[in-house]
Amino acid sequence: MTTRRDATVGLIAATGLLLVPGLAAAQQQQPIELPAPRADFGTSLAQALKQRRSTRDFAPRPLAPQALSELLWCAYGINRPASADRTAPSWRHARETDILAATADGTWRYDPVAHRLLPHLAGDIRSQTGVQDFVGSAPLNLIYVTNIEHMGGVSREEQHRVAAADIGFIGQNVYLYCASEGLACVFRASLDVDRLATTLKLAETQFISFVQTVGYPAS
């Protein structure tokens, strides 16, 4: 059976790509092939839970490709390749959440199947991901986008209610990876969601409710 790790290593080997956010790839708007997550990483679950916290002081340097890869895999990667199921649950198996990664070099959409980042928008829009000072200089803001076309048959209110739960699971995965690897992280609701959706050119069928900032701690 081909595992997610095998598939990703194969893809990297086939393309010869290992592009680092911050370099020319983003300007060229090419997909960023993420390195395969290590087979094993992080501390114990008990230690991660003891360390989990929100922090708001970030060093400006970008995340290393390995950390970015593992962060996104933990967030919402494929943990059961045969069914393409994810590390986080979703309401009615809808998998309606996309993760956009806003960096200094542009905004990218995480593609869990190929475990890579696809170009979404050129330019640095980090300062629009929130109202707090650090959001414009922290290296990574994850923007959680809900796609309601995957959520038929229920009211808009119900879509928002269950989408919030689904994103909460992803957010906790991110918190635990960060705690496990000594990264700084904060989940955030304070932002102008309509302005950000306009900037990101989202469709009418998409909405933003939360973002999450990640980086190395300032000290």
Ligand SMILES: Cc1cc2nc3c(=O)[nH]c(=O)nc-3n(C[C@H](O)[C@H](O)[C@H](O)COP(=O)(O)O)c2cc1C
């Ligand atoms: C739904 C939600 C929204 C939040 N929004 C913000 C926010 O906009 N800005 C912020 O700095 N922290 C935000 N936080 C983080 C909380 O302030 C933080 O989790 C809380 O103070 C407890 O601290 P701890 O995470 O270190 O345990 C949010 C947390 C949640 C769960």
